[in-house]
Amino acid sequence: MLITDAEVVKQKEILPGFYRMALSAGEAANYAKPGQFLHVRCGETLDPLLRRPVSIHAVDREKGEISLFYRVVGRGTALLAVKEKGDRLNLLGPLGSGFTMPGNSGRVAVVAGGIGIAPLYFLLQELSGLKIHADVFTGAATKKQLFFTSEIKALGHSVFPATDDGTAGYRGTVVNLFEQNPADRVYSCGPAGMLKSLCRVIRKHGIWGEVSLEERMGCGVGACLSCACKTVSEGENYRYRRVCVEGPVFPAGEVVWE
Ligand SMILES: Cc1cc2nc3c(=O)[nH]c(=O)nc-3n(C[C@H](O)[C@H](O)[C@H](O)COP(=O)(O)OP(=O)(O)OC[C@H]3O[C@@H](n4cnc5c(N)ncnc54)[C@H](O)[C@@H]3O)c2cc1C
Numbered sequence: 001m002l003i004t005d006a007e008v009v010k011q012k013e014i015l016p017g018f019y020r021m022a023l024s025a026g027e028a029a030n031y032a033k034p035g036q037f038l039h040v041r042c043g044e045t046l047d048p049l050l051r052r053p054v055s056i057h058a059v060d061r062e063k064g065e066i067s068l069f070y071r072v073v074g075r076g077t078a079l080l081a082v083k084e085k086g087d088r089l090n091l092l093g094p095l096g097s098g099f100t101m102p103g104n105s106g107r108v109a110v111v112a113g114g115i116g117i118a119p120l121y122f123l124l125q126e127l128s129g130l131k132i133h134a135d136v137f138t139g140a141a142t143k144k145q146l147f148f149t150s151e152i153k154a155l156g157h158s159v160f161p162a163t164d165d166g167t168a169g170y171r172g173t174v175v176n177l178f179e180q181n182p183a184d185r186v187y188s189c190g191p192a193g194m195l196k197s198l199c200r201v202i203r204k205h206g207i208w209g210e211v212s213l214e215e216r217m218g219c220g221v222g223a224c225l226s227c228a229c230k231t232v233s234e235g236e237n238y239r240y241r242r243v244c245v246e247g248p249v250f251p252a253g254e255v256v257w258e
């Protein structure tokens with residue numbers, strides 16, 4: 001785990017309220033694995049006191065850069081949005097466990113709901129580097145919220161969009177679309193409701209799956225227990241695990257949805 005004082009090298013609002021920010025993050029870029037996150041000090045003062053967790057969205061190891069993709073929802077993310085090229089940002093991480101990379105057999109799918117594409121894009125970069133093709137199912141309310149379609153195709157993957165209003169691709173949920181074209185292995189991130197229904201599909205079809213969860217976080221390093229989530233485990237009915245340390249990526253079959 002590292003603490004990095006990173007410089008903002010690029011910040012772009014790609015849709016109102018949605019930003020992509022590139023940071024010069026040296027060593028952290030070398031260590032980062034898909035599915036991990038950074039705990040970001042968003043402001044210069046003690047307000048907000050707590051860091052905010054943001055997924056590692058993309059990595060350029062040659063340049064030593066890490067990118068974040070985030071939506072402004074409150075004070076912390078609003079402070080991130082006013083950062084400009086040359087500003088500095090204090091980062092703790094890479095933190096958490098990442099996705100388990102596949103071997104070379106079987107069909108790989110990625111299912112992203114809205115901003116859930118954030119950590120999955122880095123996974124797709126790494127899969128591309130390993131010459132592993134993925135079918136990428138992206139879901140959004142409407143066409144303009146389907147992020148990074150051309151970049152994902154440029155990495156060599158196939159993209160299958162689903163929109164609630166039918167403005168692009170399949171009209172309906174991305175989970176329904178995935179169920180019509182299941183794979184051997186699936187990686188996902190998105191809203192809790194979407195992940196819950198995807199986990200049902202994964203169980204029904206006996207697919208290997210991993211999902212990345214979001215919980216409010218305090219320390220980000222396993223000390224405060226504010227991020228506990230309910231999981232099943234062998235020999236017990238269930239146990240609580242820390243999303244910041246044992247997660248944010250969990251085997252799909254282990255998450256208890258309530
Ligand atoms: C491991 C992890 C990775 C994440 N990666 C990303 C990412 O790549 N991009 C991104 O945009 N967001 C990501 N998030 C969510 C992000 O951390 C929150 O949006 C952020 O902390 C909100 O801070 P704020 O001060 O702007 O809002 P606050 O003022 O703290 O909250 C504003 C609203 O957002 C809700 N909220 C805040 N945090 C969370 C959370 N963790 N889960 C669900 N609802 C929340 C609050 O309930 C409230 O309604 C991630 C969260 C986790 C745990």
Ligand code: FES
Binds near residue numbers: 226242
């Ligand atoms: S945020 Fe403190 S234990 Fe996870």
